[in-house]
Structures are given as structure tokens and as C-alpha cells.
Amino acid sequence: APVIIWNFEEKKQRASYEIHKAKVEDMCFTCNSTYLVSLGGKDDGNIIVWDVANSLAIC
Structure with a gap:
């Protein structure tokens, strides 16, 4: 998604x-607003930290 x-x-x-x-x-x-944290649904359960300025997943 x-x-x-x-x-x-x-x-x-x-x-x-x-x-x-x-x-x-x-x-x-x-x-x-430096980072965006997203939480996946029950099918993946991952928590991803995004570096917004560089468009990178950092964690």
C-alpha cells in the first residue's frame, strides 16, 4: 500500500x-515534519520511519 x-x-x-x-x-x-512514521496493517505489522526530505525509509 x-x-x-x-x-x-x-x-x-x-x-x-x-x-x-x-x-x-x-x-x-x-x-x-522531518520524519513520517507509518504503521502497516495486521498483514505486515511493520512500523516504518521515513526521512521526508530525502524520500528514504530509515528504519
Whole structure:
């Protein structure tokens, strides 16, 4: 299941990540918006930390 980050002001996609197998259960940005944490559904159960600026999964 993809996680898509959208730039609302520019009306375009900023990044897209696809690591979760079936669905994304929840996600949250850190206070400074540097990282995005996503939680996969029961089929994968992974917690992924994304570096938003560099479009990388770091954990």
C-alpha cells in the first residue's frame, strides 16, 4: 500500500513510498515534519520511519 505525500500549495505529489504489504493502518509526522512514521496493517505489522526530505525509509 502506498504512502503519498502531497504538496498542497503546489498541487503536486512530493513523494510516494511503498513498503507496506496490504494497507497502512496509521501514520503521523514528527513535530518538525522531518520524519513520517507509518504503521502497516495486521498483514505486515511493520512500523516504518521515513526521512521526508530525502524520500528514504530509515528504519
